[in-house]
Amino acid sequence: MLNVTGLAVHYGAIQALRGISFKVSRGEIITLIGSNGAGKTTTLHSISNIIRKTSGGVVFDGQDISSLAPDRIVASGLVQVPEGRRIFANLSVRDNLEMGAYTRRDRGIRSDREMVYEIFPRLRERQKQTAGTLSGGEQQMLAMGRALMARPKLLLLDEPSMGLAPILVDEIFSVIKRINGEGTTILLVEQNAFKALGIAHRGYILETGEVIKSGAAGDLIKDDVVKTAYLGG
Ligand SMILES: Nc1ncnc2c1ncn2[C@@H]1O[C@H](COP(=O)(O)OP(=O)(O)OP(=O)(O)O)[C@@H](O)[C@H]1O
Ligand SMILES: [Mg+2]
Incomplete structure (x- = not known):
């Protein structure tokens, strides 16, 4: 579904x-796993084409998207949930969800909003609340809900667990599994290697802008190098 080849980026x-x-x-x-500065966010931004690539190809769903405009990429079904959420702080929860559907012209928007409220009941309760006043965990739910409103085929998630209490991390990861179970393909960037490998099928380990290891999640979680560097021994 996504084929990334020889991606190089300079700042x-x-x-990077x-x-x-x-x-x-x-x-x-x-899952793409790596420590601070490894190049995870840069990888997602260059797939979404919101930063300039030095070289490299990105093919999504049979289409070369390496120089497609970012809004066209979203419309084609590749949707990124940015690091640090980036919700519209002054808009209500409901209006944030509407914004997620801005590339769509079909009649399914209302039923998709219902689907998002069903996945995240907390967002339904708070649909009129100003998004900037939501808790960190609720903002992560909103950022994911907003992305789902674009009907992604492939969802890119940039460190969804960042800054969340363990119980919320568990909730977010089980939602990721559920969304995947309902048919959405997921590219998950994480520093929480243990959790990410726990739900992923396969993983790639990134270090200073290079893939140093890849494999089945079940193998990576047992790998000595991965254990020492990312799983606390
Ligand atoms: N706009 C920018 N200008 C200059 N350097 C940048 C810019 N954005 C990122 N970098 C550098 O590129 C490298 C990769 O950054 P990136 O944000 O992709 O890392 P990351 O793996 O997402 O890290 P983190 O886990 O901390 O989010 C880092 O060395 C960073 O300082
Ligand atoms: Mg990052």
């Missing part, structure tokens, strides 16, 4: 990505 003189390649098949949960 000025600094090379050094030729990253990976694949995501339909129906999978794939």
Whole structure:
């Protein structure tokens, strides 16, 4: 479904990505794991084409999207939930969800909102609340709900567990599993390697802009290098 080849990105003189390649098949949960500054967010931004690539190809659903405009990429079914949520703080919960559907012209928007409220009952209770006053966990739910309103085929999630209490982390990860179970393919960026490998099918380990290891999640979780660097020994 997604084929990324030789992705390289420079910020000025600094090379943030050094030729990253990976694949995501339909129906999978794939995780990209790496520590601070490894290049995870840069990878997602360059797939969504919101930063400039030095080189590399991105094919999504049979279409070369490497130079497609970001809104066209969203409309084609590839939707990113940004790091740190980036909800519209001054809009209500409900209006944030509406914004997620801005590329759509069909009649399914209302029923999709119901679907989002069913997945995140807390958002229904708070639909009139100003989004900026939601708790961190609720804002993560809203950011995910807003992305679902675009009817993604592939959802890119950038550190959804960041800054959340353990019980909310569990809730977010079980929602990711559920969304995947209902047919959405997932590319999950995480520092929480243990949790991410717990729900993913396969994973790629990123270090200073390179993929240093990849494999089945069940193998990576037992791997000595991964254990030492990312799973606290
Ligand atoms: N706009 C920018 N200008 C200059 N350097 C940047 C910019 N954005 C990112 N970088 C650098 O690129 C490298 C990769 O950053 P990136 O944000 O992709 O890392 P990350 O893996 O997402 O890290 P984190 O887990 O902390 O979010 C880092 O060294 C970072 O300082
Ligand atoms: Mg990041």
